Amino acid sequence: MDMFANNVRDLATEEFDTSTLLKNAARQADARNYDDLFIMDVDSHHYENESFGQIAEYIDDPTVRHLALSKAKIGGGRTNFQPSQIGFQDVGGRVTRYTRRKTEQTPPSPHRDITLARRWMDAMGVDMACLFPTPMLHLGMHPQVEMEVTLARAYNRWLYETVLSEERRICSMLYLPLNDPDASIRMIEEFGGKQGVVGFMVTSTRYRPIFDNAYMKVYRMLEERGLPLSFHAGYNWFDQSMSQLNRFISVHALGFTVFNMIHLTNWIVNGLPERFPKLKVMWIESGLAWLPFLMQRLDSEYMMRSSEAPLLKRRPSEYIADMYYSSQPMEMVHNRKALEVTFEMLKAETQLLYASDYPHWDMDLPSTIYDLPFLSKQGKRNILGETALKLFNIEPVWSEKKLRAREAKARAAGVGAEVGA
Template identity: 65%
Template sequence: MTYVDVKGQIDQTLHDPSVEEFNTTKLLRNAARQAEQRNYKDFLIVDCDSHHYETDLLPEILRFMEDPVIKHAGLARGQLGRSGLVPHMVGSQDMAGRITRYPGRANEKTPPEEHREITLMRRWMDALGVDMACMFPTPMLGLSTHPQLDVEVALARAYNRWLCEVVLARDPRLCSMLYLPLNAPDEALRMVEEFSGKTGVIGFMATGNRNRPVHDNAYMKVYSALQERDLPLAFHAIYNWNDQSLAQLNKFISVHALGFTLCNMVHMTNWIINGLPERFPKLKTIWIESGLAWIPFLMQRLDNEYMMRTSEAPLLKRKPSEYMREMFYSSQPMEMVGNIEMLESTFKMIGAETQLLYSSDYPHWDMDLPSTIYDLPFLSENAKRNILGGNAQRLFKLNPVFSDVKLAARQTAAD
């Protein structure tokens, strides 16, 4: 199949009046044109933070649940988002219905021979020019706020089993950092031991508000197991309007602006000041979906405090900013409105050429296309290649798998 053939199939989907009104490929036709104009065919693009809606898949996921009582309760109540299994996150991520891909996905047609989630993932990936994507859930990112620990653990395990066996094992372009229920350290350790080495598992992920700070001694065995297996630990930020620190905010824009950054700032401050980079020097950490603007601030703030009160961080051998420059960061949402010089300075401070990982956050309302990185005037081509895919390839030890569109384009060019 040539590039012309593949592109023709996409074009036919876009313009065929018999195709269902809602179709991801049709919805993202402008993104596909943008990717074609930028000639991504020579770039490996790895999306380190993308999402799907496990909300639609409760019956499938619950087949993998070990607890019969929680399983029955979930099945009896219908969809995952209304089942009581996942805490409801207050806020208007859907832009009051203006983001059509949210309600539209339920009506999208997919072929029966392939699992629906794989088809939907491939459609948006091909349109954006993404070759490989790290999948995360969406409502379940709030599991860490669940008041019932047994529900968090049971659902996390069921989801992880479903994702590994049903999706990741069937498509080499898809991978994931699996959810860790750090509210239950023994169960988190069990998950690391059980799922490490599974096809498509490239690390593990923790989310927002915890019952314990990240430096609690109960977590040391989890960190040790990750370091021993050379698997990264990602902190995926979330917002929680019920958190006391955000309770005074009266607009979603406010809690969204501060909540995601505050979440990771608290975890990182505890991580560094309590000496975890020295205790686990080979454990790689990734800070996801909190943007980049907070990082220079925290570097400067912690360095300043540390130089005045080094006795309170006795395990540290270097300034906090030096440890932060060795960590990894996802790009989305990249704050770049109106001040390209400040963004360039931020890239220099974090060592973006080797430490920044492209992420789209698709299909969320504030997603970023690969052009967010590709179009930056201050980046060399080598830096763009690293950020868009090379850094992730090295960090996760990926065997690159290119999309059919790119492979066809290369074959056409070779012919």
């Protein structure tokens, strides 16, 4: 009993550090030797509410700015855009990176979010990461459309000036307040060409149908500028369907697929791939298992009622297979055959992009892709990073850790060559 007690970590007093927390991930990355493998994470997160006092300073409307700063002061610099999830998404307190990340020590500069991102990226072997907010993923449900616009612009300005312009390893698909199409147009015009802005993101938890004609000018502008559009999944426990569920695991399993399933179905059936053939669309954080179902279901319906989708020139599944998808959370790990068929149906080696979803509780390490035996070597390289570079039309920015390792190997090889000579 005493021996066991000596091995128990005291999480209440132990100093919290991301690098320490992810030491096993770092060991795994070292064991697989990712030094020559460029890895880009297309879906990682930070908790922007931890910096809400700073973000509030970017709000244009002085009245709203005053209210936001007051709320931040009362909440100790924190605020919430969603109902409390105490006892649910924190998995009973077992995921210490939620509750204790605020105690992690960081230097005065660069910004805290940059330091934390570098730590987890280096531990996992990730070179670049696409960063998204967390509480704001529910902002599309705000009853006041102008509040979505106001907070989205403040956040985008803060993220660009504080993080993206300072750290080339971090990029983002900026929040697009789609409930206001005109504001979305202005957002694209303002941020579309800025460093680190690789596209724009729509939060999927919303109810206005994406085939609304008011959105066509938004899609056209993105297509003309070559900027990808992503739909980032989420859930709403207060949705009438979801409110029947009594466990978070149920809401999480269905909610993160249902909203993207509805939007993707609307996108296909209303012929948007034909109207905007060059617009690259990506679906984030819904996993993969829902896609074979939807491909088969829509194909079956379309073959019987094709007159209801007159703009389509191909089967729905063919359009779906030409879109892009993030890998996390990757299901079917215990059914390799089902996973392999899913990858084949999605043309995963060219259309799938690795995502960790760090620091959330259901995160995936790069090994989730790297260890799959049915992928070709080039397929793994594509999914882990090269497809993202093509999709976002950017150059790779390697981590300093990998650059040093490669330089050391080059020096060693040079010395070996001289000795051989």
